[in-house]
Amino acid sequence: MAGVRERVPFTLPGIAAAAALLFFGLASLGGIALGLxxxxxxxxxxSAVVLVTVLTLACGLIMVSPGEARVxxxxxxxxxxxxxxxxxxxxxxxxxxxxxxxxxxxxxxVLKVNDADGNPIEIAAVVVxxxxxxxxxxxxxxxxxxxxxxxxxxAVRHIATSYAYDNHGETGLSxxxxxxxxTEKLSAEISARITSAGVHVIESRIxxxxxxxxxxxxxxxxQQAGAMVAARQRIVEGAVGMVExxxxxxxxxxxxxxxxxxxxxxxxxxxxxxCGDRATQPVVNAGSLYH
Numbered sequence: 001m002a003g004v005r006e007r008v009p010f011t012l013p014g015i016a017a018a019a020a021l022l023f024f025g026l027a028s029l030g031g032i033a034l035g036l037x038x039x040x041x042x043x044x045x046x047s048a049v050v051l052v053t054v055l056t057l058a059c060g061l062i063m064v065s066p067g068e069a070r071v072x073x074x075x076x077x078x079x080x081x082x083x084x085x086x087x088x089x090x091x092x093x094x095x096x097x098x099x100x101x102x103x104x105x106x107x108x109x110v111l112k113v114n115d116a117d118g119n120p121i122e123i124a125a126v127v128v129x130x131x132x133x134x135x136x137x138x139x140x141x142x143x144x145x146x147x148x149x150x151x152x153x154x155a156v157r158h159i160a161t162s163y164a165y166d167n168h169g170e171t172g173l174s175x176x177x178x179x180x181x182x183t184e185k186l187s188a189e190i191s192a193r194i195t196s197a198g199v200h201v202i203e204s205r206i207x208x209x210x211x212x213x214x215x216x217x218x219x220x221x222x223q224q225a226g227a228m229v230a231a232r233q234r235i236v237e238g239a240v241g242m243v244e245x246x247x248x249x250x251x252x253x254x255x256x257x258x259x260x261x262x263x264x265x266x267x268x269x270x271x272x273x274x275c276g277d278r279a280t281q282p283v284v285n286a287g288s289l290y291h
Contacts, residue, residue: 006135006198009072009080014087018061025054060092067102069134081134099134103202108153110208115175116164120212123160123175127152127190127204136198144197151193152204159186165211175209182206243270 031047064070064085072079073095082088083101090096107126115121129148131137137144160175163182167174173181183205191201247263 004078004135004139006081006133009082009090011082011084012089014061014063014089017089018058018087021054021058021061024050025058028054057089057092060089060094061087062090062096063087067100069099069101069131071097071099071134071138073097078135078139083134097138099131099137101131101134103128103130106149106152107207108149108156111153111157111160112212113157113160115160116162119165120214121160121165121175122208122210122212123156123206124208125152125156125186125204125206127187128202129194129199130202131198132200133198136196141197144199147197148194148199152190155186155189155193156206159189165209175206179206239270243267246270 028047028051032044032051035041035043035045035047062070062082064082066085068085070082072082072090074091074093079091079094081099082090105126105128108124110122110124112120112122127148131144141147159182163178164172164174166176175182186206187201187204190204194201243266247266
């Protein structure tokens with residue numbers, strides 16, 4: 001049955017069919033009673049046949065709740081999918097399989113994989129999905145719920161191994177710094193893997209991302225070192241700008257005339273004060289400018 005697509009089956013309005021069956025059922029019961037006491041055995045037999053027929057046709061009454069669909073099979077062949085909620089009448093000899101068309105969540109387990117740099121990481125994701133084609137979901141895969149779960153974990157593993165956890169300032173996408181782009185790629189890959197099951201991916205998100213325990217401490221130290229270097233770089237850039245401004249203002253207003261040696265000493269002292277991570281202790285020179 002591979003390659004089958006969802007279609008609408010032949011149905012009749014359920015309320016009208018139920019009313020007609022009720023009418024003929026009561027009429028057949030009346031005919032049986034009349035035959036037993038008045039008209040004779042022939043009327044009883046005819047009325048009994050009508051009653052059995054009515055009861056058989058009554059098995060075709062089917063009620064569908066909102067958010068559900070019924071996949072119909074007749075003699076092993078796909079006969080259509082009933083999505084209209086309420087009471088309907090279908091072929092009473094069909095087999096009916098209930099399929100939920102509500103939106104569902106699947107959260108993968110925390111997977112331990114190696115990223116593109118070979119570092120062991122832990123990753124998990126959640127995918128929001130919904131059955132779009134009930135015929136494909138029932139006939140093209142063995143268990144579409146389990147199929148979605150396995151293919152989601154496969155896609156998460158592939159995405160995790162295709163990108164580095166952190167690019168450390170280099171060009172390219174990384175799992176930690178480019179969450180939106182990675183999420184789009186994850187959704188596209190999951191959709192491509194589960195489209196054969198008639199399932200539509202609404203959204204997918206990475207819910208857990210971290211280095212594995214065996215390297216988490218080392219990577220934390222690396223991140224701290226990178227942050228410290230970046231902070232020091234900003235401090236030095238700011239200090240150099242302040243020194244340049246101080247020298248320019250002194251020269252502009254003729255506050256004091258400094259030769260190259262004094263400028264060098266002043267620059268050194270200002271950089272020590274501005275770049276140091278501890279408070280400096282001033283030293284008062286009680287002699288001349290040169291001693």
